[in-house]
Amino acid sequence: MSAAASNSSKMMTSPGDMFTLENPVFCCYLFWSTVLVVKMLLMSLLTAVQRFRYKIFPNQEDLFFKNLEVQFDDPHVERVRRAHRNDMENILPYFLMSLIYISTNPNADVACILFRVASVARIIHTLVYAVYPVPQPSRILAFATMLLITFYMAAVVALRTLSFI
Amino acid sequence: MSAAASNSSKMMTSPGDMFTLENPVFCCYLFWSTVLVVKMLLMSLLTAVQRFRYKIFPNQEDLFFKNLEVQFDDPHVERVRRAHRNDMENILPYFLMSLIYISTNPNADVACILFRVASVARIIHTLVYAVYPVPQPSRILAFATMLLITFYMAAVVALRTLSFI
Amino acid sequence: MSAAASNSSKMMTSPGDMFTLENPVFCCYLFWSTVLVVKMLLMSLLTAVQRFRYKIFPNQEDLFFKNLEVQFDDPHVERVRRAHRNDMENILPYFLMSLIYISTNPNADVACILFRVASVARIIHTLVYAVYPVPQPSRILAFATMLLITFYMAAVVALRTLSFI
Numbered sequence: 001m002s003a004a005a006s007n008s009s010k011m012m013t014s015p016g017d018m019f020t021l022e023n024p025v026f027c028c029y030l031f032w033s034t035v036l037v038v039k040m041l042l043m044s045l046l047t048a049v050q051r052f053r054y055k056i057f058p059n060q061e062d063l064f065f066k067n068l069e070v071q072f073d074d075p076h077v078e079r080v081r082r083a084h085r086n087d088m089e090n091i092l093p094y095f096l097m098s099l100i101y102i103s104t105n106p107n108a109d110v111a112c113i114l115f116r117v118a119s120v121a122r123i124i125h126t127l128v129y130a131v132y133p134v135p136q137p138s139r140i141l142a143f144a145t146m147l148l149i150t151f152y153m154a155a156v157v158a159l160r161t162l163s164f165i
Numbered sequence: 166m167s168a169a170a171s172n173s174s175k176m177m178t179s180p181g182d183m184f185t186l187e188n189p190v191f192c193c194y195l196f197w198s199t200v201l202v203v204k205m206l207l208m209s210l211l212t213a214v215q216r217f218r219y220k221i222f223p224n225q226e227d228l229f230f231k232n233l234e235v236q237f238d239d240p241h242v243e244r245v246r247r248a249h250r251n252d253m254e255n256i257l258p259y260f261l262m263s264l265i266y267i268s269t270n271p272n273a274d275v276a277c278i279l280f281r282v283a284s285v286a287r288i289i290h291t292l293v294y295a296v297y298p299v300p301q302p303s304r305i306l307a308f309a310t311m312l313l314i315t316f317y318m319a320a321v322v323a324l325r326t327l328s329f330i
Numbered sequence: 331m332s333a334a335a336s337n338s339s340k341m342m343t344s345p346g347d348m349f350t351l352e353n354p355v356f357c358c359y360l361f362w363s364t365v366l367v368v369k370m371l372l373m374s375l376l377t378a379v380q381r382f383r384y385k386i387f388p389n390q391e392d393l394f395f396k397n398l399e400v401q402f403d404d405p406h407v408e409r410v411r412r413a414h415r416n417d418m419e420n421i422l423p424y425f426l427m428s429l430i431y432i433s434t435n436p437n438a439d440v441a442c443i444l445f446r447v448a449s450v451a452r453i454i455h456t457l458v459y460a461v462y463p464v465p466q467p468s469r470i471l472a473f474a475t476m477l478l479i480t481f482y483m484a485a486v487v488a489l490r491t492l493s494f495i
Contacts, residue, residue, distance in 0.1 A: 019184060019349055021268060030265050031326040034319045037258045041312060044254055058247060061300050088253055088418055089374055093367045095261050096425050100360050103351060135391050147371060154364045161361040184349055186433060189494060195430050196491040199484045202423045206477060209419055223412060226465050253418055260426050
């Protein structure tokens with residue numbers, strides 16, 4: 001693979017420079033982080049779909065239909081919003097953690113597998129939470145997968161940089 | 166411009182190193198991301214202003230005035246909190262997406278215009294949502310501007326890194 | 331220190347490359363950001379602990395015990411969730427701001443002290459808000475510490491990149 005070859009030649013001249021397209025781990029991060037960004041933004045649109053379907057709007061200026069009042073606490077809308085909030089609580093810290101994990105020059109195969117598994121787990125989390133609710137423990141397992149991967153990366157980075165406490 | 170000159174000389178020696186002050190696109194990102202960070206943090210202070218103005222506090226230890234009880238669901242406070250949450254849902258993923266978009270070495274003029282338009286759109290979003298509510302579709306248009314720009318950057322990055330799926 | 335030595339030799343050859351393990355400021359950022367990521371993720375687990383302790387679940391599929399109904403607005407659960415939301419509002423923008431602040435090549439001692447103080451302040455914020463509520467102004471001071479540090483970093487970055495507006 002040309003990317004791997006150019007990366008290994010690069011490793012000899014500048015071992016510290018991880019955040020370039022010549023690093024396959026960074027490229028894998030780019031792809032799967034982009035997938036998760038798009039997934040998160042689609043939650044906003046899914047919320048909007050639910051708001052129009054059930055005609056639930058939280059602001060006076062959003063009442064696009066006659067005889068409506070502002071309304072909160074609709075279960076269909078709130079379910080999507082809880083899933084969206086859960087995304088922010090977990091995916092946003094993961095974005096940073098996995099990005100700085102790359103700077104420790106991890107094994108490329110391990111790092112790429114972690115990125116893929118974590119990302120697919122969160123897509124499943126959204127499906128079983130916000131799109132089509134299914135019984136537990138499906139959501140807990142999907143949630144725990146990214147959480148544990150983020151904790152693993154945190155352990156790697158913290159041990160590597162412990163002397164800078 | 167010295168920045169552009171030093172950047173082009175740099176391009177010949179190390180094409181992959183985008184995240185330095187020698188890259189005008191990164192500098193433009195730095196400036197406008199900083200503006201958006203400050204704008205987001207000001208939402209916390211705006212919430213505090215509303216809480217003191219209408220004496221609405223959510224915690225027992227925050228009751229700075231006599232004869233108050235904890236209270237939720239005040240429309241003035243909740244409006245600012247909804248705007249703040251919308252910022253987190255949209256600007257935080259944009260921060261990552263636009264940062265990694267820089268690594269693809271985009272056309273400098275295009276990238277800088279995207280950063281500027283997205284940032285100004287979100288400032289307008291805050292003004293028409295939290296500061297002085299105006300009729301739709303002003304808020305929807307401001308919201309859609311950053312959303313579409315983020316989707317565009319996502320498409321560029323995903324196509325460039327598709328082989329690392 | 332070998333890290334400092336290799337960093338100073340590196341400064342002569344490539345002054346712009348800040349995001350490597352050879353830069354002590356970046357290593358200090360790595361350690362303390364990792365601490366804050368772990369702290370934030372523990373808020374999810376603390377919320378789960380409160381939900382099981384008080385048997386408050388927001389989704390039909392989460393009712394692990396008999397004769398329960400979905401329930402919201404429990405003060406013990408909501409307090410942790412407010413602390414968690416406050417983390418997202420403040421720590422997530424700080425993550426980006428402090429990361430891009432490193433690119434301006436700040437004084438190493440100043441930068442490392444800012445990272446340490448901001449991180450410890452937010453740990454205190456969590457303790458006095460979500461774990462064991464204590465009277466104000468303890469929480470306001472902890473909150474203000476990271477906020478002011480983030481504003482300082484924003485000022486440094488914005489002044490340095492003002493010509494790219």
